Amino acid sequence: MRASSRRKRNPGGIDLSPMLDVIFQLILFFLVSTTLAVLPGITVNLPESTTAQGTDAGGITLTVEKDGRIWLNGEETSMDSLDAALSSVDVGAREKESYPVTIAADSEVTNGVIVRIFDALRRNGFSAVSLRTAGQT
Numbered sequence: 497m498r499a500s501s502r503r504k505r506n507p508g509g510i511d512l513s514p515m516l517d518v519i520f521q522l523i524l525f526f527l528v529s530t531t532l533a534v535l536p537g538i539t540v541n542l543p544e545s546t547t548a549q550g551t552d553a554g555g556i557t558l559t560v561e562k563d564g565r566i567w568l569n570g571e572e573t574s575m576d577s578l579d580a581a582l583s584s585v586d587v588g589a590r591e592k593e594s595y596p597v598t599i600a601a602d603s604e605v606t607n608g609v610i611v612r613i614f615d616a617l618r619r620n621g622f623s624a625v626s627l628r629t630a631g632q633t
Contacts, residue, residue: 543603543629555596556585556622558613562602566613575612582620592621600628 559567566573573581587595597617601610617625 543601555598555624556582558597558599560599560601560605560609560613562604564605564609575609575616578613578616579619582616582622585620593623595622595624597622597625598628599625 557567557569561567564575566575566578568578568581568585571581599610599613614625617623
């Protein structure tokens with residue numbers, strides 16, 4: 497009688513469950529840690545410019561719609577309360593003169609409204625103002 501010297505063989509497969517666990521954890525980490533940019537739902541038809549230079553100024557954004565509504569950093573305000581809203585803006589340790597302000601006005605907004613906004617900005621100490629335009633495509 498012959499003794500069986502055969503060994504049981506391992507099927508040789510690779511267990512992928514630890515790798516899948518790690519990948520799932522990485523996906524969850526990136527989903528939770530990613531900040532999504534929330535853009536305001538204000539529709540403005542910006543004027544066209546062929547010489548505009550793009551910048552990412554941050555700071556204050558004043559949006560003026562063609563019907564006269566004014567938005568300060570996504571919150572609606574009026575021309576009468578613009579001075580109070582600008583004076584309450586927290587600029588941190590920066591000086592107001594160098595704090596960036598971007599005006600995104602509809603192309604149908606009159607020059608008089610823009611001048612009144614510039615006056616309100618100057619009364620509150622802001623002087624680093626830029627106008628947002630739509631670049632030529």
